[in-house]
Amino acid sequence: MRIRAKVAAVTVTATALSAALAVTALAAPAVADGQDETPTKITNIDVNHSRDSTVVVGAALKTRFLISATAYDPSGIRSVSFELEHQTNAGEVDGRIAQIGPSHCVKVDATTSKCESVMIADPNTNLYTNAVAGAWGINVVAVDGQGDVTRENYLPLARIKRQTQLSQADATPEPVKKGNAVTVKARMLVASWEQHKDVPLVGHQVLLQFRTGTTGAFKTVQKVKTDRNGWAKGTVKATVDGQYRYDFAGTSLTQARSGAADFVDVK
Template sequence: MRRRATAAISAVLAVTALAAPAVGAAQDDSGTKFWNIDVNHNRDYTVGVEAALKRTFTVGATVTDPSGVRSVSYELRNVDAGAKVQGLMAGSGHCVRLNDTTSFCKALVTADPSVNLRSNALAGVWVITPVAVDGDGNVTRGNGAYLARIKRNTYMSQTIATPQQVQKGKNLTVKAQMTVASWENRKNVPLIGHQVVLQYRKGTSGPFVTLKKINTDRNGWVSATVKATADGTYRYNFAGTSLTVATVGSADFVDVK
């Protein structure tokens, strides 16, 4: 069940109100255009957030209007299946004029588990609405498919391969533990029932190859048994999900006799 952080949403609405155009400003949805939306300088618009720390990230866009661009702000919303707002973030942009009609406007937005990310259910897609005031004071709210992916950070422990020295053809056991940021609990908790892959690299250089796919147990641990073939390095790799950030564990070297 989603937790409704009413106080947090009210606080963000207050910030949004400060960043928004003045009440009564004329609406003009034809002249202003938004393009090249950028979130966190990340190609897939992903922002990873820890369990109890604020994460400030950038949202930017190139904005053009025949009368020029006076200011731009950004509103980020998380909505449920019924389009009801569950979470809000906002930031007022700083604009750099590129020419008479075009500016690049970037804002700082803060994701905070104590304010606007109190529920783990808020992980996922947040819709971005840019709001621009043009040179004549008209207001345009962007209605394009702009989005940010706000995800919970994940962590992989040091990979442990035993024994460290093993005869060729004998079995090795390779273990690691995965945890994930819990915004609700304000701490990292075991990542349960998620698939990770065990990877191996012969020697100390070159690409890793996948050996096995394993699901984490109720304590976040993964364990696999493999046969030793040659000196090499083992590690676990988690590809991430739509709600969690990908991560790769530190590798462990094994000496094969």
């Protein structure tokens, strides 16, 4: 069996590369005429059927999601497996999520298969710290019909984010006299994988939004930062009846969220 590896963004010195090639030349078996030397081609990687390959995980419960890809090889596809990997800023691996059981592969034709695997993100095991939130790389191992192995290490494609909670807005006073100030509060929480509970999301910007009546689009009327307890508090002038809510755009580490609205009657 030959192992063929293709790694994204790998840097080696010229000396190390020459040595590696020399060893490979000595160790590699002779290739028979007609032998397939083409690495298996991996395309259409899909994470969690999400447009931006995002998986949102709560404070304590396991989250099951799927990874799939299309694999092509002239000799056909025997199997494909996946692994997620998180790295520190120093490039060290500090998190792995392996697939659960074998992949399920469906033949498209004699050379191409679509393979899908079940993954589980668990704050009790592989998400042991909040520091692993963010971008994760995807490692793919494909075995073709001749038993040859291709390893593809992709740069970060998946995003695993901490789940957020945004409470319903609470506007006071109600009703309010036209032209007077109305104060709107809501609380923002985020999953802590370390504490296994939701904790205040501190110092993040949320948008206080308003719409006239109960239909139509919300428009931002004020930008507010959450305090040390996760509370957002904004004050605006009341002019017409309508609904107030808070909206959080999310970050590369945390889920976007819109809170429920509170209707204010203006007298």
